[in-house]
Amino acid sequence: MIPRTERADFDGWGLPLCTSSTIALANLDAQIVGLAQHYAQSGRTDVGARLTNGLLARHSIAFTARDLTAADRITAELVGRTPADPTAWITRAHVTTTTHRFAETMQALALATHHGAAAEAVTEERADVLEACGHGPAALRLRLAHGTAHTEPQQMARIACLHLSMGNDEQARDAFGEALRKYTNPSPLPLTAMLYNWGHALQHAGQHDGAIRAYRAVLAYLPTHAQALRALTE
Amino acid sequence: MSDHLSSLRAVQDPVIDLTDLYFFPVPDVPGRLAVVLNLFPGAQPGAAFSDAVLYRMRLAPADIGPDAVVRARGEDAVAFDLTFTDIDPDVGDQGGVLSYGTDRTVTFRTGENGVVRGSEVTVFAGLRRDPFFMDVKSEVRTRATRRLAFTAPGVDAVAGQNVLSIVLELDADAVLGTDRSALWAATGESLSRGTPAARFERIGRPEAKNVLLSVNGNDTVNATVDLRDLYNLDDPFDVPPASMAAYRARLDANLAMFDQLDDAIAWPFSDGQHHPLTETLLHDHLVLDTTKPSGEHGYLDVERGALTGQAHKTCGGRWLNEDVIDILYSVIVGGWHGRPVHDGVDAAVIPATRTFPYLAEANPNPPALEAGAILDPSD
Structure with a gap:
């Protein structure tokens, strides 16, 4: 059994105590099962969107193709059934970004905007696309200009990663440290996403020792995190 | 919807999301009291308590002040702290520890087989039916349109849902003392077990956050601020004055709006x-x-007695099957003796029983919870 993480030191930052991997993943599995049943019965867009987000959350940990395939199928259904619902298009964009189909993402975002999607949601997705395509400075400018929740730990961590990719190490560390300090949620899922992305950014910046420490921190919370495990064996 | 999904932080992680608190004398057993703290809205079979969260219920003696307000003496509160272990991989349940008083602890396990019955305290924790009931969409529409929008019958948004429930039954003399105050106040909280210390949620009366403190465009002091996450940070028995001022402004504004729903x-x-x-x-x-x-009807009765000067006749508190939405709306729209307001949903699909652990067995196939309307400000 991997020891629980309570204010464990990570590069000088304290990490919070979070719900165990077993409980967090069991609760996520249970929620997905319930949402899947309800979506099958009702076909409702809001339920489909929540189910998709659950599947993507599980995919980010287990990295199983089945969850991603299901999310792709569900969002295709959503935009087909309710083409005037911006939630359907935003959710669709989230899936196509995850699968690196950026042209589809931009098309989905255009339709989301046309149907009245909130500007913040569209901006977030556009920034994700820019980041994935290697346009870090543009993504950072977009996030800083339009982001509405820079005080949220996850947002701050994303900005930190962008700073790192641009060589702004000091700003990156400041932002990431602040993100960790503000993290009080007992769920390990957003935290491990923050730590994994930080590790990924460090790896790309050639800071391999730091990346390894970040991936190990991910595994202290979620020992089955497939991408962190793979990154450590590469 | 009572306290379900009552903050953005809670929505991110349902294990900290407190849904309801109940406090009542045990039916047919004089001298014993029960406190029920529910959490995890829309819990599915397999849902588990967090092992990183401290679930706390506090009971404090209370007095009616010269201003007719019932206040708790927080410094004299008795805390009941519950923590849980990781899931047992062989059995699938969780271990739990209840700590109360200065040095008393009870160990138990989740589920009906894990109940520990003691002369001082009996404890249950596990998945049960959510006893709350309410027509959420009509309530949201009421606030949005500023007209009573309830229908007969209404649509119960919580029908068939489950929650994780913590049920305590206690001997009042042994736990609260024999020379005690008549009135006792109860609160529920979910808190961080680690550091940094944080209070995730607090709960007292149903709908304090989702309805009474909601953003409705009435409050000109904090016109668009969702106060619920701030509210959750406060110690319920020691709210900072600055926070109190913000809540006061919001309550004044919203209560004035509710009062005008019937044009009187x-x-x-x-x-x-x-x-x-x-x-x-x-x-x-x-x-x-x-x-x-x-008794099965006592919600807000002690407060009513204090404010009207006509002593309460019931035990007050909150029984599991009380129609608190009807009571709340009737009072805030028409006053203590006005025409009753009904939301068209009068009972849970399977009501709670009069015997421990009171809440009905969990629904093995619960529907998904409708979240959208509760999360969005209603203006």
Whole structure:
């Protein structure tokens, strides 16, 4: 059994105590099962969107193709059934970004905007696309200009990663440290996403020792995190 | 929807999302009291308590002040702290520890087989039916349109849902003392077990956050601020004055709006500035008269007695099957003796029983919870 993480030191930052991997993943599995049943019965867009987000959350940990395939199928259904619902298009964009189909993402975002999607949601997705395509400075400018929740730990961590990719190490560390300090949620899922992305950014910046420490921190919370495990064996 | 999904932080992680608190004398067993703290809205079979969260219920003696407001003496509160272990991989349940008083602990396991029955305290924790019931969409529409939008019958948004439930039954003399106050106030909290220390949620009366403190465009002091996450950070028995001022402004504004839903004024502002219910509701806890026998209708009765000067006749508190939405809306729209308001949903699909652990067995196939309307400000 991997020891629980309570204010464990990570590069000088304290990490919070979070719900165990077993409980967090069991609760996520249970929620997905319930949402899947309800979506099958009702076909409702809001339920489909929540189910998709659950599947993507599980995919980010287990990295199983089945969850991603299901999310792709569900969002295709959503935009087909309710083409005037911006939630359907935003959710669709989230899936196509995850699968690196950026042209589809931009098309989905255009339709989301046309149907009245909130500007913040569209901006977030556009920034994700820019980041994935290697346009870090543009993504950072977009996030800083339009982001509405820079005080949220996850947002701050994303900005930190962008700073790192641009060589702004000091700003990156400041932002990431602040993100960790503000993290009080007992769920390990957003935290491990923050730590994994930080590790990924460090790896790309050639800071391999730091990346390894970040991936190990991910595994202290979620020992089955497939991408962190793979990154450590590469 | 009572306290379900009552903050953005709670929505991110349902294991900290407290849904309801109940406080009542045990039916047919004089001298014993029960406290029920529910959490995890829309819990599915397999849902588990967090092992990183401290679930706390506090009971504090209470007094009626010269201003007719019931206040808890937080410094004399008795805390009941519950923590849980990781899931047992062989059995699938969790271990739990209840700590109370200065040095008393009870170990138990989740589920019906894990109940520990003691002369002082009996404890259950596990998945059960959510006893709450309410037509959420009509309530949201009421606030959005500023007209009573309930229908007969209504649509129960919680029908068939489950929650994780913690049920305590306690011997009042042994746990609260024999020379105790008649009135006791109850609150529930979910807190961080680690550092940094954080209070994730607090709960007292149903709908304190989702309805009474909601953003409706009435509050000109904090016109668009969702106060619920701030509210959750506060110690319910020691709310900072600055926070209190923000909640007071919001309550005054919203209560004035509710009062006008029937085109009649039942609650003229007592001093020209504040709604007569505001100060009472700011002290957000359930109030029970421990000297009175159990009853199925007592919600807000102690507060009513204090404010009207006509002593309460029931035990107060909150029984599991009480129609608190009808009671709340009737009071805030029409006053203590106005025409009753009904939301068209009068009972849970399977009501709670009169025997421990009271809440009905979990639904093996619960529907998904409808979240959208609760999360969005209604203006």
